[in-house]
Amino acid sequence: MTTLSTKPPSGTRDFLPEDIRKRQYVTGVIREVYESYGYEPLETPAFENIETLLGKYGDEGNKLIFKILKRGEHEQTGQADLALRYDLTVPLARVVAQYQNALPKFFKRYQIQPVWRADRPARGRFREFYQCDVDAIGSTSPIVEAEQLAAMATVLERLAFTDAVIQLNHRALLTALIDVAGIPRALEGEALVALDKLDKIGRDGVVSEMSARGFPATAGPALLDLVASSDASQGGSEAAGGNDWVLERLERSVAGHETGARALQDLKDILRLVAGTAAAARVNLAPSLARGLSYYTGAIMEATVEGIGSLGGGGRYDGLIGMFLGRDVPACGFSLGLERILVVMSERDQFPPDVSSGAVDILVTLWDATTAQHALRLAADLRAGGLRVEVYPEADKLGKQFKYAAGRNVAFVAIEGDEERTGGTVAIKDLRSGEQTAVARNEAAAFVAQRLHSRPRH
């Protein structure tokens, strides 16, 4: 009838039920945690007017934006007037401008929605993927950073990333270190981009990149020395370690540098505030953390897991959110790498068992179409008892129905023949053990529920 491909478009995915259950579990935890911190949900349209997006992501970004043809007779001209959302930050900036009088003075929002980028698809890189952003608008207080670090730590904990740490640094501190190293201010952006690659290309790689970009010969090594000397994870010294140790080193490095001193005070404030929160044991000062993007203006943070890398990050960016208002608006936020988190959680088996259990708790069997109304009544009763119930829709051999249930990872089947009906019971078979029990009908739901919840964790 047709020879069309039925695959989803290149770089996109269909999410089948078991995928969605995992995704919903993760986003459910994230929502719950963010809401407990007073963040509120926001959603914006999939597409924006094209002028809203063009020019916001640089030349490279402009090319990666999916553009939508004008409708009607304009279709012929090839003119585009709309474009698919490229990130969640520009839409937030638009919302902040559009609803400035309706939004609270301190607007704390989270947004979990897909974005689209016409990148070349590759392993782990998609053209449609979810972003998961949390941002606090309207305050420069370090309480914002501290609460975000706590929220990030709580999410990681709830998702069983017991080994995750959060690296914390400050853009103004990096500015100071760059100054002290003798790198001209005009090269600051390039210094950050190079430093951002330290994990990937190592010290020598960063130094030669800096030389290639025309940095003064001693400046690159000087910056790397400054960073390394205060980096607990790179110190190698027995005495190295702990945020106080790092602070002490940094204080020496930026002594007398006004911007550096202010940044250090900021970090100290944040660390003091974090002490009573879920993030207390997870936040490590990391002077080498640069984060590539140019728009950060204050603290920067990144959640990492040894051997895995980054699970997300962010920081303060006081100059961006006001882009449509024409004035600076304080903002601090971070983004979790939802797709990455899902991959790692699957690999490391971090989902609770009920997330990967079957679609339903019990299958009501049917082997005689003339008694189907009883099967539906039984299903209704089991649902009223809180169970997720599927009714096998066609009269068939019981063995076949058991096999169907097992294939769908359903643990229990209910069998109600004439005999059971007369006696007011129902036979419940546990497909994992093979055990079959006659249970009073009005106790059947509780019987199954109790056994479901006592399932061994895998």
Next chain:
Amino acid sequence: MTTLSTKPPSGTRDFLPEDIRKRQYVTGVIREVYESYGYEPLETPAFENIETLLGKYGDEGNKLIFKILKRGEHEQTGQADLALRYDLTVPLARVVAQYQNALPKFFKRYQIQPVWRADRPARGRFREFYQCDVDAIGSTSPIVEAEQLAAMATVLERLAFTDAVIQLNHRALLTALIDVAGIPRALEGEALVALDKLDKIGRDGVVSEMSARGFPATAGPALLDLVASSDASQGGSEAAGGNDWVLERLERSVAGHETGARALQDLKDILRLVAGTAAAARVNLAPSLARGLSYYTGAIMEATVEGIGSLGGGGRYDGLIGMFLGRDVPACGFSLGLERILVVMSERDQFPPDVSSGAVDILVTLWDATTAQHALRLAADLRAGGLRVEVYPEADKLGKQFKYAAGRNVAFVAIEGDEERTGGTVAIKDLRSGEQTAVARNEAAAFVAQRLHSRPRH
């Protein structure tokens, strides 16, 4: 800095937090109910390859599809290779073909995602809106229809549509009535389209539309008489009413008509199965229910509320889902009008009170920046007690913070001064009553939780 409009694109909406809370409440109920009936979640990409969609919705539909420009050098040619999802049915058909070996024999899925149509925006008509579909693939058993009617009834009940009814009819029964009325088979489609307007344009309107389309002079009135004589809601007779009464009339109307007799048997089976379910008291046979779309092949259903109209509907369509497989695949499903349901629920105040309550349960005040770490510690403790907590991020006058909380519809504020801290207490102020209570710190979360849950329902 810019004179760009910051409104969302024409026909689309930004969903601010209070909108999302309502939407999440409704979709949460729908998900929970569908999952209790064994339906599993599916999600597909926002765009499809353009050939997947073109030609599936008729000439009118082709024009309303948002088309995406090819990337790179192709951008100049105006060529489109992708298009935004227009409904959830064609993607389902694609998924059924693509994963035919991985999906269960009886694939029951729900899908709640936005679709995009370049319709002229109008009140209640959007270019981006959510569809909410539930479909069972792979069985022709009337158990499928009965369970879907029960699921639909359960959703309506849980969303407080206590006055909703579900109209039930059968396409093959309409075919029989059209036959009996003397309308040529070739005009069946047009007869259904005309009949579908009965509610809107009345009997005379339908009759004159049928004349205008060249129906035999007596055929239109004959069909309307057949329908009216068996329609309990239109009978006007004292004796009229009840599904048995309608069935009896219909039996007389299609006596000796084989297709009609089979359709009636189908409806009787469905009604018998529904008797033990949540839909028992809600399902009304409605011989005038036509539903405009041509693809239905069996039972059709529609949820309606007096004075409001349709909240959603669907039916059996055994010829459509196999479009990419090149063979018929049995399917039955319905779609809830999510946007309409949200409007009506807001108008009729059908949301539980906590959906429209504030974003957080309690605001922790701050009037001395030097004690901010205690505020964060208190917030952490209150969150551990299950509360949603916001910390006022800047030291400010208490009155201003109370006003901020009240403006955000937050019921409680916590005040912890030096005195409270020394005494191990915290002052909890209920902004609704003005009452302030000193509570032991470790009992503060429970104190607030208890009062939140005993809030009067509005």
